Amino acid sequence: MDQAEHLRNIIKKQEIQPDRQTARVITVTSGKGGVGKTSVSVNLAINLSRMGKRVIILDADFGLANIEIMLGIRPKYNLADLMFRGKTISDIITYGAENIGLISGGSGINEMANLTREQVFHLIQKMTELDRLADVIIVDTGAGIGDSVLEFVAASAEVLLVATPEPTSITDAYALLKMLNRSSSYHQGKTTVKLIANQVRGDNDADELFEKLGIVVNKFLNIDIEYLGAIPYDNNMLKAVIRQEPLSIALPDSAAARAMRRIAAVLLDRGEEVPPRMGIMQLFSRVIKIKLRR
Numbered sequence: 001m002d003q004a005e006h007l008r009n010i011i012k013k014q015e016i017q018p019d020r021q022t023a024r025v026i027t028v029t030s031g032k033g034g035v036g037k038t039s040v041s042v043n044l045a046i047n048l049s050r051m052g053k054r055v056i057i058l059d060a061d062f063g064l065a066n067i068e069i070m071l072g073i074r075p076k077y078n079l080a081d082l083m084f085r086g087k088t089i090s091d092i093i094t095y096g097a098e099n100i101g102l103i104s105g106g107s108g109i110n111e112m113a114n115l116t117r118e119q120v121f122h123l124i125q126k127m128t129e130l131d132r133l134a135d136v137i138i139v140d141t142g143a144g145i146g147d148s149v150l151e152f153v154a155a156s157a158e159v160l161l162v163a164t165p166e167p168t169s170i171t172d173a174y175a176l177l178k179m180l181n182r183s184s185s186y187h188q189g190k191t192t193v194k195l196i197a198n199q200v201r202g203d204n205d206a207d208e209l210f211e212k213l214g215i216v217v218n219k220f221l222n223i224d225i226e227y228l229g230a231i232p233y234d235n236n237m238l239k240a241v242i243r244q245e246p247l248s249i250a251l252p253d254s255a256a257a258r259a260m261r262r263i264a265a266v267l268l269d270r271g272e273e274v275p276p277r278m279g280i281m282q283l284f285s286r287v288i289k290i291k292l293r294r
Helices: 003-015 037-050 066-071 079-084 108-114 117-133 147-155 167-182 203-220 236-243 255-269 279-293
Strands: 024-030 055-059 101-104 136-140 158-163 192-200 225-232
Touching (some): 024 037, 024 167, 037 136, 055 066, 066 101, 079 117, 167 203, 192 203, 203 225
Parallel strands (some): 055 136, 192 225
16 A cells, blocks of 8 residues: 555545544635735625634735735734644634634645644544634635646535636636546535626626626536625725725625625525535645645
8 A cells, every 4th residue: 555545545544534523614715816816705704704703714825915915814823833843722822803814824734744643633633623623714825727726626525616708717717627627536516606897886796797708607517616706896995905904893884895794694504505515624625635646
C-alpha cells in the first residue's frame, strides 16, 4: 500500500462518525476576480451572525488580505500554523466585526497534499473541533479556475457562484462549471450550485444573467444550477471600500446591503434543501483526497 492510499484510509476511518456535530459549510466562488465574491462572503457572514448563527470564514484565497481589511483584523496565525507549528484551532481563529471568526488559509491550503499520516490525523481531528465551534463556515475561495479553487468547489456540498452581467464574468463562470463537470471528484446530487447575480442594474439584468448561464449549463453540463438572488449595483459599495468596512456595517440601509440581507434569509430558509450536512471536517477530508489523486 503506497503512502497516498494509506492516507486515504486514515481519512475514511475518521469520517465515519454518525453522531458528530457538524457545521453548515458554504463555499463562495467565482469564475474571475473583480465580481465582488469576497464582499458577498463577508456581508453574508455578518447577516447570518445577526440572525443568531455562529459564523467563521475560512479565507482560502491566500496571498490577499481583503477579508482581514473588511473585518478590521490581522490574524497572527494561519492554517499552516495549525498543521505544522503546534497551534490550536482557537489560536488560528481571529474574531472581528459582528463576532465573525476568520481563519487564514495561508500556505496551508497548498501544503495539504504533502502531509504525513500523523499530520493528516491531526488536521482531521482539529477540523472536528472546528465543526463544534460554528453553525456556519463560509469558505471564500480564490478567484478563477485554479486547482485550489476547483478542489474546494468539487469537495463542497453547497456552492455559491457569484457572477455579474458582464460577458466576461458569465464566460468565466461557465468555464469554472465546465472544469467542475470534468472533475472526477464532482458527483451530481452531492453538490448544489446557487447563482448570486451581483452588480445588476435591474431585474432584467439578473434574469438575463441566469438565463444565459443556465441555458448553456443545462445543455452541455451535468450540473444543476439554482438562482439564489440578485444584488444591485450600488455606489455605496465604493464608499464602504474607502471606509474599509463591510457594506452591511457601513451603510446597512443601502440597496445592496438590503439585498444581501434578503439572500442570507433565503439561505437559512432553504437550509434543509441542501445535500446532507457534512461539516468542515469532511470537506477537508475530500480536499485532501482530491489533492492525493493529482
